[in-house]
Amino acid sequence: MQPRWFLFIVRLSGRQTASRMRLWRALKTSGAALLRDGVYLAAENNHTLLCLDRCQQEIEQSGGRAYRFPVELSSTQRREWLPLFDRSAAYMALQKSIQTLLRQLLRGTEGRVRQKLAQLQTDFDTTVAMDFFPTDLQTKTGTSLTACTLAVDQHFSDGEPHPRRGIIPQRAIADYQGRTWATRQHLWVDRVACAWLIQRFIDKRARFVWLKDTAKCPKHALGFDFDNACFTHSGDKVTFEVLLASFNLQADPALSQLAAMIHYLDVGGVAISEADGFAAILTGARARCRNDNALLKAMLPILDDLYQAFSTPQQLPCKRKIT
Numbered sequence: 001m002q003p004r005w006f007l008f009i010v011r012l013s014g015r016q017t018a019s020r021m022r023l024w025r026a027l028k029t030s031g032a033a034l035l036r037d038g039v040y041l042a043a044e045n046n047h048t049l050l051c052l053d054r055c056q057q058e059i060e061q062s063g064g065r066a067y068r069f070p071v072e073l074s075s076t077q078r079r080e081w082l083p084l085f086d087r088s089a090a091y092m093a094l095q096k097s098i099q100t101l102l103r104q105l106l107r108g109t110e111g112r113v114r115q116k117l118a119q120l121q122t123d124f125d126t127t128v129a130m131d132f133f134p135t136d137l138q139t140k141t142g143t144s145l146t147a148c149t150l151a152v153d154q155h156f157s158d159g160e161p162h163p164r165r166g167i168i169p170q171r172a173i174a175d176y177q178g179r180t181w182a183t184r185q186h187l188w189v190d191r192v193a194c195a196w197l198i199q200r201f202i203d204k205r206a207r208f209v210w211l212k213d214t215a216k217c218p219k220h221a222l223g224f225d226f227d228n229a230c231f232t233h234s235g236d237k238v239t240f241e242v243l244l245a246s247f248n249l250q251a252d253p254a255l256s257q258l259a260a261m262i263h264y265l266d267v268g269g270v271a272i273s274e275a276d277g278f279a280a281i282l283t284g285a286r287a288r289c290r291n292d293n294a295l296l297k298a299m300l301p302i303l304d305d306l307y308q309a310f311s312t313p314q315q316l317p318c319k320r321k322i323t
Contacts (some may be wrong), residue, residue, distance in 0.1 A: 003043035031130025033084035109282030121268025254310035
């Protein structure tokens with residue numbers, strides 16, 4: 001079914017260079033095509049409408065005006081304007097970046113490689129959201145990105161879990177005290193955050209086992225973040241999010257903000273401003289610490305501080321806006 005079309009007409013007041021740049025970036029992400037100065041053509045889908053609603057709100061708050069009109073395209077207009085919505089160049093650039101990342105895999109640090117991978121996933125998701133006329137190139141790029149993700153996981157974290165399906169069971173914290181918890185060795189973002197969450201909010205007397213081989217997980221241990229573990233990826237949730245849902249902790253806004261950061265760093269998605277700094281600190285701690293016990297000890301106060309910052313955002317000196 002062909003999409004419905006509309007014009008988005010913008011009039012900014014005065015010389016608002018900063019507003020114009022923010023608007024240009026937002027409109028580019030929305031998928032709207034520039035026909036002439038201040039006049040954009042866009043297809044009516046949820047992603048585009050949401051982006052343009054935000055643009056319109058910002059424009060009007062700054063004293064400008066924005067208008068949206070439905071239009072019918074003639075056959076001549078379709079021939080002239082539809083090429084403006086060809087996303088082939090974006091997909092080709094993504095494929096080139098994927099191949100570059102794979103070539104750099106052996107000499108890149110895990111933190112840096114995973115940051116690049118998360119950005120590629122975000123760029124792909126954004127391109128798909130504004131691809132009104134998808135072709136085989138979208139499917140091929142998605143397949144390449146999936147293969148790249150598997151290669152990164154196998155290189156840095158052999159045994160990265162596959163998401164399971166089904167409802168996440170509800171559990172009582174009182175039933176999980178003084179337990180032994182087990183996960184894969186060489187902790188990375190999701191696992192170190194899970195260990196922090198367990199120790200701070202679920203089982204303060206928790207003992208941890210770092211597994212070289214998940215098949216040898218002790219029978220009495222509660223496994224997390226590996227295939228067939230008690231707690232692991234489920235649907236679109238990473239293990240940290242699964243633990244929140246399992247123990248009914250997701251109502252805490254600070255934990256939810258932490259979960260968004262962990263999700264972004266582990267599987268991609270919406271960028272969180274604190275994510276790059278956390279990944280850099282974790283990368284340095286991994287290089288400095290002699291084992292996973294030392295690494296967890298080093299990262300506990302870092303996650304404590306992030307939790308406190310997310311709990312009291314009004315006390316932060318500034319918060320960078322993600323556009």
